[in-house]
Amino acid sequence: MKSFLLNNPGLKLLSIILASLLWFYISTQQTEKKAVSIPVKWYNPPAELVFKSIDSEAIFITISGQKENVLKAQAADFSVSLDLSKAKPGRQTYQLAPEYVKRPPGVKVIKLSPEHVTITMQPKGR
Secondary structure (H helix, E strand, O other), rough: OHHHOOOOOOHHHHHHHHHHHHHHHHHHHOEEEEEEEEEEEEEEOOOEEEEEEOOEEEEEEEEEHHHHHHOOOOOOOEEEEEOOOOOOOOOEEEEEOHHEEEEEOOEEEEEEEOOEEEEEEOOOOO
């Protein structure tokens, strides 16, 4: 039994090192998904218009990434903002896409729900 443990110590050490590296690589490559609710923010409305309503004040996003990054991510780390500089009076629908979401590094937005929001603007003084 003693000779079994002491034979080929270099090969046994190499096996332990390779097994440890493989375990570490696999454990760090695990991906995780999580759903997060974030508010829809808007900015830059035309001076002659005022914001009246929005049909979805928050959207749900599904995020993906390495397990550590996803579990660490909080709703406050994300934001989606709409530029209303070209808004006109009445209802307008704005398409949302994952690339419009500000997010922390190492996290990818893979889904948004809803994928669009409708905003109603009206002239000032009404």
